[in-house]
Amino acid sequence: MRMRLLAVLTFAATLLSGCGYNQIQINDEAVNAAWSEVLNQYKRRADLIPNLVSVVQGYASHEKEVLTRVTEARANVAGIKATPELVNDPAAFAKFQKAQGDLGGALSRLLAVAENYPQLKADTNFRDLQAQVEGTENRITVARNRYIKSVQEYNVSVRTFPNSLTASVMGWQTKANFTVEDEKAISAPPAIKFDTPAAKPAPSAPSY
Amino acid sequence: MRCAWPGLLGLFWLALLPLFATAAEPVAVPRLEARVTDRTGTLDTGNRQRLEILLEAVERDRGAQIAVLLLPTTQPETIEQFSIRLAEAWKIGHKGADNGIIIIVAKNDRKMRIEVGYGLEGAIPDAVAKRIVAERMAPRFKQGDFAGGLIDAAEAIEQAIAGPAAGGAPPAETPTGIPVVSPDGMGGEHPDWMTWLFMLVVGAGILRLMLGVAGSLLAAGIGGWLGFMVFGSLLGAGGAALLIFLLSFVNLLSGGRGGGGGGFSSSSSDSGFSGGGGSFGGGGASGDW
Numbered sequence: 001m002r003m004r005l006l007a008v009l010t011f012a013a014t015l016l017s018g019c020g021y022n023q024i025q026i027n028d029e030a031v032n033a034a035w036s037e038v039l040n041q042y043k044r045r046a047d048l049i050p051n052l053v054s055v056v057q058g059y060a061s062h063e064k065e066v067l068t069r070v071t072e073a074r075a076n077v078a079g080i081k082a083t084p085e086l087v088n089d090p091a092a093f094a095k096f097q098k099a100q101g102d103l104g105g106a107l108s109r110l111l112a113v114a115e116n117y118p119q120l121k122a123d124t125n126f127r128d129l130q131a132q133v134e135g136t137e138n139r140i141t142v143a144r145n146r147y148i149k150s151v152q153e154y155n156v157s158v159r160t161f162p163n164s165l166t167a168s169v170m171g172w173q174t175k176a177n178f179t180v181e182d183e184k185a186i187s188a189p190p191a192i193k194f195d196t197p198a199a200k201p202a203p204s205a206p207s208y
Numbered sequence: 209m210r211c212a213w214p215g216l217l218g219l220f221w222l223a224l225l226p227l228f229a230t231a232a233e234p235v236a237v238p239r240l241e242a243r244v245t246d247r248t249g250t251l252d253t254g255n256r257q258r259l260e261i262l263l264e265a266v267e268r269d270r271g272a273q274i275a276v277l278l279l280p281t282t283q284p285e286t287i288e289q290f291s292i293r294l295a296e297a298w299k300i301g302h303k304g305a306d307n308g309i310i311i312i313v314a315k316n317d318r319k320m321r322i323e324v325g326y327g328l329e330g331a332i333p334d335a336v337a338k339r340i341v342a343e344r345m346a347p348r349f350k351q352g353d354f355a356g357g358l359i360d361a362a363e364a365i366e367q368a369i370a371g372p373a374a375g376g377a378p379p380a381e382t383p384t385g386i387p388v389v390s391p392d393g394m395g396g397e398h399p400d401w402m403t404w405l406f407m408l409v410v411g412a413g414i415l416r417l418m419l420g421v422a423g424s425l426l427a428a429g430i431g432g433w434l435g436f437m438v439f440g441s442l443l444g445a446g447g448a449a450l451l452i453f454l455l456s457f458v459n460l461l462s463g464g465r466g467g468g469g470g471g472f473s474s475s476s477s478d479s480g481f482s483g484g485g486g487s488f489g490g491g492g493a494s495g496d497w
Binding site for chain 2: 136
């Protein structure tokens, strides 16, 4: 009896491995690893923000709107629990993505505003932090690209023919991938205004 | 429901299209032949050799591999996009230690970048890389002294690796490129039967390639015999035979893309310089002049 059960199990395992079971497992693990790296770099960025904000405050304390926006965006990001399961939940994934996108936008605005303060720009502390933020943004881009590639590979392995049967038997879904968050904003040509005074932007003016 | 699958698959590829569209005609990654690759004809022979000797000494003393590339432009990509692609292709640095650095100068774009491998991000954090770019390279590049800027940058990098922060840098124990066992690599401790299975599957794939289905059957026969020896039962033998038979096909299928495994093709020239398999994660800094 036991031998027969063993044989059935072996047979099933054989079928599954022939139908991409292992391949899907390998790809799944690759997606997890790539996702961890994305989270890692997002965290690195979030960790840089308090220092950056305090340095900028020292020279440009009246840029309240930009500063609070960064701080709020960071709080939003911290409010979302970035678990590995996030990858399997498209809605939560999109929300996480949006929060991170907002933080990136707020951060780049902060750095753009900093251009108006020569003393701030000359501060070594600020320059180091700026280099770190730039480097981290680049790492995020790299990590996201690698994640996109690994998800693409995983999704293909789940959806292509013999594997798709295995996947549907096991109940595996495709994973969410990154998209350009604000497609419309990017495809629209940027509005360029020359009439805003560079040195003193109105503190309460709504941005954009 | 079944008939919807092809449509969905098509949609999936459509969704991926923008990814390919943005990658329109990027600059091809140059072949890695030496530590210093100059596609712009900027460096004269003497300076080029000085730089190469310096970089060679860094690898000998510190274990870190440094490569330099001068090219006219990275357009339409940004220097960062090109740089990570280059890093993935060249694999500068030793495997496992990931102690590679690439200095890229896009002369017509007036941009440069220091790309730092994972293993050196501690010794050369972004801020340090940025300082080297802004303080060592940019002023000299402005005067047209590219060789001087690059040599100075290489010296600064060596100091950073050797400096007080060198705790993060691995000691120069892999000077000849002996690959360090990667912590997350596939080369972990498999049980013995995994090795056997692997050899069987590879053998089955080869037999299948040589003899076709007959090869698969032959491999299945061998597998069955081995299964009988191990399990001591006909059921075990049958299972093993079936397993090997099926796996011989799997192996064949994946054989098509398994060709690019080995990356050590330094047969082209004796002085050929090749990356040791280091990986990069986008660390470093860019600048302009």
